[in-house]
Amino acid sequence: MDFITGDLAPNTPHLFADLAELLLMTGYIGRNSLHTNDLASLLADGAVDFEDLDIEQDAEVEAAQKGQSSSEKSQRQENQLEEVFKHLSYRAQALKAYYPFVVANNTLSLVEPAALSLRYRVYRLLLACSRLRSFEGATGIRQHWAKAFTQLSQYALAGLAPKQAEVRIFDANSTDRRDYYGTDLRKALNKLGQDLAVLTINGEECQKAGSSGDAGLDLVAVVNFDDGAATSYALLAQCGAQETGWPQKTLAAHALRFRSYFQMPFDYPSVMFTPVCYRTATGEWTDNQAATGVLLLDRGRILSLLDAQDCWQAIVEEPWFLAFENGFLGVNAQD
Structure with a gap:
């Protein structure tokens, strides 16, 4: 590579x-x-x-x-x-x-x-x-590393949620989609609606979503009270392993986008993860517009959330992290 x-x-x-x-x-x-x-x-x-x-x-x-x-x-x-x-x-x-x-x-x-x-x-x-x-030069390397960023963000999202929260990856190519939500997006949305304990699930709209994709949702953290009443607590998140294009995705996982699928008593908080250090030299956002409507977590905030959990050792032992390191250490620098 x-x-x-x-x-x-x-x-x-x-x-x-x-x-x-x-x-x-x-x-x-x-x-x-x-x-x-x-x-x-x-x-x-x-x-x-x-x-x-x-x-x-x-x-x-x-x-x-x-x-x-x-x-x-x-x-x-x-x-x-x-x-x-x-x-x-x-x-x-x-x-x-x-x-x-x-x-x-x-x-x-x-x-x-x-x-x-x-x-x-x-x-x-x-x-x-x-x-x-x-x-x-390495087939699929960008996709693999972008997926690794999502898996790292899963750790960071856990730092925002209560300890009893279940933090899962909703992205179409994840293990959680295969083993928990189901690879078919229509079934995955129904499972998501059940976890969120929404008032009603619009099955017809879920069917219109088709079988592939993730509906703009990469990560979800849910605290399910299992008491029969409507509404769990949740965080909905999008990950943008992009240099400049990620601000166009900040509202991709916003609760407003899921109103056609679910009847929800309130809008769940939305989070945007970017690996970019999106700061000026004084620590302000480069452009406040990118932080509108979501909680923006850039490089520094992600590192801070990981540090608060002291999960560094667990991260570097993950197979996806070791795969990244092996690939990066094999990089050939050239003009």
């Missing part, structure tokens, strides 16, 4: 920061530290991501109109790299024990491999799932 840098996002510091970390994690530059000059060289030779292209083109047009010199243009690049290192510094301060890097003197350094703690190993999974497009 190969790691490729791909298109760059110089105007999106949290995404460019992920690339910087992966350059070290994968051994792309052949050493354990990366200076801002290394990123400058990458910017000079690399292609710009489509979403950043308009910004760069507008900047070039404006520079030409103002007759800016090459030194003024290089200042723009310096400002971009400065923002990246501000974001990396935020990570080092905010993530602390979870963060497998040191940021100092415009240099990002990877901790010694022998010092990779359980927390650091889980961080590596989240980092890789934030930029799956950079991993190529």
Whole structure:
């Protein structure tokens, strides 16, 4: 399997920061530290991501109109790299024990491999799932790692639910769908409605859903009181192992989307998991719109929930986690 840098996002510091970390994690530059000059060289030779292209083109047009010199243009690049290192510094301060890097003197350094703690190993999974497009050459690897992110999120969701809650994966390709809900979505929705103790299940609408898919629901945590009365307590969650596309999925598991299937006395809380560190250099959301209508759990919040349960050892012993590590450690870095 190969790691490729791909298109760059110089105007999106949290995404460019992920690339910087992966350059070290994968051994792309052949050493354990990366200076801002290394990123400058990458910017000079690399292609710009489509979403950043308009910004760069507008900047070039404006520079030409103002007759800016090459030194003024290089200042723009310096400002971009400065923002990246501000974001990396935020990570080092905010993530602390979870963060497998040191940021100092415009240099990002990877901790010694022998010092990779359980927390650091889980961080590596989240980092890789934030930029799956950079991993190529192994059949289905992106799908396998995205599935691993969902399984990791199952652990994190347990940290939000009461201890007696049952936390299951509703995703179509999961073990829970096969063994508990059933692979046929129509039957799975009926089982879900029973677990949620809804007032009524609209069987006709469930039939219209068809036999495949997951209706936008990846994870569900349920506290069933088993007392014959309507309504269990539940959390409905969606997982987006995507670099930029996940904000379009934030409402995929919202209770509003299930009203055609179930008559519910109230809307269950909705959660959105993303492996991305979706922050500015001051710790705010990059865009508050992505956190509208759901509880947004990004990289830092996921790590915090896992830490509160102290489930690191259990995670790294999971077959899906070991499969990820074996794949990642076999990555070949290339231009």
